[in-house]
Amino acid sequence: MEPCYSVHQQQRYIIISISAVVMIIVFISSSGSTAMGESVVKAPQWSVEPPSSVVFTNSTGAIIDCVAQGSPPPQMSWLTHDGMPVHQVTGVLSVLSNGSLVFPPFPAQRFDTRLHDATYTCMATSAKGILRATPTQIRAVVVGTYEVQVYDQLVMSGNTAVLRCSVPSYVREYVQVSSWLRDDNFNIYPSMHGDGKYYMTDTGDLHVISVDPQDANSRYQCRTLHILTEQAMLSTAPARIIVTEAQGSVPPRISERAGRMVVKSGSRVVLPCVAQGSPPPNYMWYRRSVPVAGGVGVWQVGGSLVLGEAAPRDAGEYTCVANNTAGEARYSAHLQVTEPLNVQVNPREAQVDAGDNLELRCHVSGEPVDTVVWYKDGQQLRPGGRVNIRPRDTLHVSGVDPQDAGIYQCAATSQNDYAHDHALVSLGASSPELVYKFIEQTIQPGPAVSLKCISSGTPTPHITWTLDGFPLPQSHRYLKGQYVSRSGDVVSHVNISVVQVTDGGSYTCTASNTAGADSHTARLNVYGSPHVRPMGQMTAIAGEMFIVTCPVSGYPIEKIIWKKDGSTLPTSHRQRVFPNGTLTVNSVSRGADDGQYSCTAQTSKGKHDTQSLTLNVMVAPMVSSFHFEKNLQKGDRTGVTCVVIKGDLPITITWEKDDLPLVSSTDITINSATRFSSTLIIGGLKATHTGVYTCRASNTWAQASQTSELMVNVPPQWVVEPSSNNVALGGTVSLSCLADGFPTPKLNWRKQTVSGDFVDISSREQGLTHLENGTLVVTRAEHRHEGRYICQANNGVGAGLSKVINLSVNEPPWFNVVQHREKAVVGETATLACEARGDKPITLAWSRDHQQLPQHPRYEVEERETDEGQVSELVLRMTHVSDSGRYVCSAINAHGSLSADFHLLVQDVPGPPTGVSVVDEGSRHLTLIWTPPTDSNAPITAYVVNYH
Numbered sequence: 001m002e003p004c005y006s007v008h009q010q011q012r013y014i015i016i017s018i019s020a021v022v023m024i025i026v027f028i029s030s031s032g033s034t035a036m037g038e039s040v041v042k043a044p045q046w047s048v049e050p051p052s053s054v055v056f057t058n059s060t061g062a063i064i065d066c067v068a069q070g071s072p073p074p075q076m077s078w079l080t081h082d083g084m085p086v087h088q089v090t091g092v093l094s095v096l097s098n099g100s101l102v103f104p105p106f107p108a109q110r111f112d113t114r115l116h117d118a119t120y121t122c123m124a125t126s127a128k129g130i131l132r133a134t135p136t137q138i139r140a141v142v143v144g145t146y147e148v149q150v151y152d153q154l155v156m157s158g159n160t161a162v163l164r165c166s167v168p169s170y171v172r173e174y175v176q177v178s179s180w181l182r183d184d185n186f187n188i189y190p191s192m193h194g195d196g197k198y199y200m201t202d203t204g205d206l207h208v209i210s211v212d213p214q215d216a217n218s219r220y221q222c223r224t225l226h227i228l229t230e231q232a233m234l235s236t237a238p239a240r241i242i243v244t245e246a247q248g249s250v251p252p253r254i255s256e257r258a259g260r261m262v263v264k265s266g267s268r269v270v271l272p273c274v275a276q277g278s279p280p281p282n283y284m285w286y287r288r289s290v291p292v293a294g295g296v297g298v299w300q301v302g303g304s305l306v307l308g309e310a311a312p313r314d315a316g317e318y319t320c321v322a323n324n325t326a327g328e329a330r331y332s333a334h335l336q337v338t339e340p341l342n343v344q345v346n347p348r349e350a351q352v353d354a355g356d357n358l359e360l361r362c363h364v365s366g367e368p369v370d371t372v373v374w375y376k377d378g379q380q381l382r383p384g385g386r387v388n389i390r391p392r393d394t395l396h397v398s399g400v401d402p403q404d405a406g407i408y409q410c411a412a413t414s415q416n417d418y419a420h421d422h423a424l425v426s427l428g429a430s431s432p433e434l435v436y437k438f439i440e441q442t443i444q445p446g447p448a449v450s451l452k453c454i455s456s457g458t459p460t461p462h463i464t465w466t467l468d469g470f471p472l473p474q475s476h477r478y479l480k481g482q483y484v485s486r487s488g489d490v491v492s493h494v495n496i497s498v499v500q501v502t503d504g505g506s507y508t509c510t511a512s513n514t515a516g517a518d519s520h521t522a523r524l525n526v527y528g529s530p531h532v533r534p535m536g537q538m539t540a541i542a543g544e545m546f547i548v549t550c551p552v553s554g555y556p557i558e559k560i561i562w563k564k565d566g567s568t569l570p571t572s573h574r575q576r577v578f579p580n581g582t583l584t585v586n587s588v589s590r591g592a593d594d595g596q597y598s599c600t601a602q603t604s605k606g607k608h609d610t611q612s613l614t615l616n617v618m619v620a621p622m623v624s625s626f627h628f629e630k631n632l633q634k635g636d637r638t639g640v641t642c643v644v645i646k647g648d649l650p651i652t653i654t655w656e657k658d659d660l661p662l663v664s665s666t667d668i669t670i671n672s673a674t675r676f677s678s679t680l681i682i683g684g685l686k687a688t689h690t691g692v693y694t695c696r697a698s699n700t701w702a703q704a705s706q707t708s709e710l711m712v713n714v715p716p717q718w719v720v721e722p723s724s725n726n727v728a729l730g731g732t733v734s735l736s737c738l739a740d741g742f743p744t745p746k747l748n749w750r751k752q753t754v755s756g757d758f759v760d761i762s763s764r765e766q767g768l769t770h771l772e773n774g775t776l777v778v779t780r781a782e783h784r785h786e787g788r789y790i791c792q793a794n795n796g797v798g799a800g801l802s803k804v805i806n807l808s809v810n811e812p813p814w815f816n817v818v819q820h821r822e823k824a825v826v827g828e829t830a831t832l833a834c835e836a837r838g839d840k841p842i843t844l845a846w847s848r849d850h851q852q853l854p855q856h857p858r859y860e861v862e863e864r865e866t867d868e869g870q871v872s873e874l875v876l877r878m879t880h881v882s883d884s885g886r887y888v889c890s891a892i893n894a895h896g897s898l899s900a901d902f903h904l905l906v907q908d909v910p911g912p913p914t915g916v917s918v919v920d921e922g923s924r925h926l927t928l929i930w931t932p933p934t935d936s937n938a939p940i941t942a943y944v945v946n947y948h
Helices: 011-038 213-217
Strands: 042-048 053-057 062-064 067-071 075-080 101-103 117-126 129-132 136-141 153-156 161-163 175-182 198-200 206-208 219-226 232-234 239-244 250-256 260-264 269-271 274-278 282-287 298-301 304-307 316-324 327-346 349-352 358-367 371-376 387-390 394-397 406-413 418-427 430-436 441-443 449-458 462-467 478-484 490-496 505-513 516-526 528-532 536-541 546-549 552-555 559-564 575-577 582-585 595-602 608-618 638-646 652-657 660-662 668-674 677-682 691-698 703-710 712-720 725-728 733-735 738-742 746-752 758-760 768-770 776-778 787-794 801-810 819-825 830-837 843-848 859-865 869-876 885-893 896-907 914-921 926-931
Touching: 042 117, 042 129, 053 062, 062 136, 067 117, 101 136, 129 406, 129 418, 153 161, 153 274, 161 239, 175 198, 213 239, 250 316, 260 269, 269 327, 274 316, 274 327, 327 406, 349 358, 358 371, 358 406, 358 418, 430 505, 449 462, 449 505, 449 516, 462 478, 462 490, 490 505, 516 552, 528 595, 536 546, 552 595, 559 575, 638 652, 638 691, 638 703, 652 677, 677 691, 712 787, 712 801, 725 733, 733 801, 819 830, 830 843, 830 885, 830 896, 843 869, 869 885
Parallel strands: 053 136, 153 239, 250 327, 260 327, 327 418, 349 418, 430 516, 441 516, 528 608, 536 608, 725 801, 819 896
Antiparallel strands: 042 067, 062 101, 075 117, 117 129, 117 136, 161 206, 175 219, 198 206, 219 232, 219 239, 250 274, 269 304, 282 316, 298 304, 316 327, 327 358, 358 394, 371 406, 387 394, 406 418, 430 449, 449 490, 462 505, 478 490, 505 516, 528 552, 546 582, 559 595, 575 582, 595 608, 638 677, 652 660, 652 691, 668 677, 691 703, 712 738, 733 776, 746 758, 746 787, 768 776, 787 801, 830 869, 843 885, 859 869, 885 896, 914 926
């Protein structure tokens, strides 16, 4: 009970003091809110999110930071894969106060798979909710010794040899092949095209192309790097290529192949295809039975197909065919191109009123997508009850209540990727709920009484009090107080000092806010004679129910009698009198129900009291329905009339469009011809006139409305008009086509055929994708994509729109092979053949060592045009050793340029060794030394010693 005091001379001073206390409490509470308002509560956001994978050695250990910002700062914690909190394990695992997860260095014998090869998840907890980080896969590697080896390869002359670096399986994941070393200190590194002889792939394999007997004289080692320890290592023993000569024709047999390859978008891909056969086989790649054209971003090195930057459109099955005169061999490789997963949750913030529905959309891009999971405050949500996960990963929560507020996360996963996004959901308006209510009391006059109600709700409810449906009496004995508790509830009380008989009756507290109201009624019975408080005049609305409770005090009361015009009620089926003194009249009617009513309360001893009220019955407005014409189009005129068919005057008529006030303007006219009608006229309809129109009629006591929807059909209009475009062969281009109108126009692309007709573009048309927004995307453009296209926009209104455009596929110069190695013998003729393909005309030019080729009688350039481009042959007659070097063939056309390198090696017969001398001799041996002859570009395979 709230404090109350008896009435005497000091009462005023004491009550004033209490009021001051109440004011101070309210002020302090408000001040606290203000102070807190300056430091707004903010949901956690990641400033340092742990990576998805952490690999470390037992000699280094690891620290995984996890930092989130928020106000107040969130609490950081870690969970194991099964959702259990991470606890410290001395010397193995600990969590710092700043949220970092620490794995100190440890001896090999303390390796624990449960801790050192496990998944951990960081959590940020705040008052707004719990944020879940990307799960982190922890893997500790115990450092040990290992060796790398390369094995000899047996290859038929003219074919490709593949040398592979063999790394033990227990460290293979952490060891990369950085380069290859030939025994003459020649280093070979990964490259896009190779040099025509050597090609090191990104996976570390070394392809030696077109091997000959001289290649058998070289030895090869691979150089590796341990990515964790940064230890470089050379393979233990050199390997060699054993070159054999085939006896007759041998059909191809594929020795190097790929089954299924999974690569990231944007990475370089090598689809290996190495076959052994005699004569050396030719290679051809197919995709969906269509030859894979070389050009921008796609080329062959030997028999292997290289994609410079793989894209999702490149995914699919590729077939390599190796053939020679003896037969053919083929195999198929499946390429899967993954794109990084990206997740976007819409909306990012949502405020939902209690009882309403929550809908969050999760848009996932990237591929592949294995699973999509929703979390609420770090806990996985599963369909059921009020939670429903709809198609396209849309989360629907029906009938939101306060515990649904928090942080919602959508997470998409694949085998090697994880992405997530989150939304903050807060409770908007929630209807008040009285969590504490006063009870009925029966007392004698004299003591003090306190009535209290406590309500929750958002926004903060306001509590009002009534006595028998009327405002509380204006008396110094009544003291009302209201404040907001720390928990956010509203506490309201009514203190009555020195209770009198006239204070009795039904007290009602009503908590209300924008979302609704909640009320509670209980009687305060005070012993004494009956007393009915004055009721004065009251108003009822015709057709509705009228309710009034006789405002009687005194106790006990035997009965309460209602009369109208002297007749005891009820007098009809529409009237009902309840024992507590409440009178209800259903479907109030003017003329029948208005007039004088009296209420009499009496005790068993015959004491009684009577008061009367005057009931006035008013008629609420009623609006007749109206409707706009159907199939109205842009430029038409329309109008509707709103008539108030009943209702007491004066009546005010207003118009609204989409719940916003509507007034007369240049194209809208509102005429009020009478006091009970209004006409809305719209001239020159536009798309902006589409909407829901409301006529609202109101008088002093009530209001009524009618609505009608106006639909303005608008023919298509270009927002982005299609235009002709061009694209490089193998490139990508977007052909935009966007139209507006109502209903929304349907956009359709068609392509012109040889006959001149335009036909629809099939969804299976390779390289052509029709997006939902109307854009036609051409990917990896080919010559067959060139031609005339038409975009049509139709919505059933008018003739529609169409535009014909031209698409040109430009082919910059390209080469099947960009690195060549050629050999010649001194005195013979060497021919360097440069074949460029692309749009004509193509200009070919030769240079050597970055300088224009000099005019020389021994140099001759012959050019000819082919169906696919241009060929230029550089002929060097009577070659010298000095002709060895790098020759560059540059191709230029209107769309670009490209160069091909030719490495020419002119070899001469070795000269005789010099300085032959005996350095040691015995009865059965001689040791000779000599100086090798001057380099002739021809490797010396053997020396012959003759003894005379």
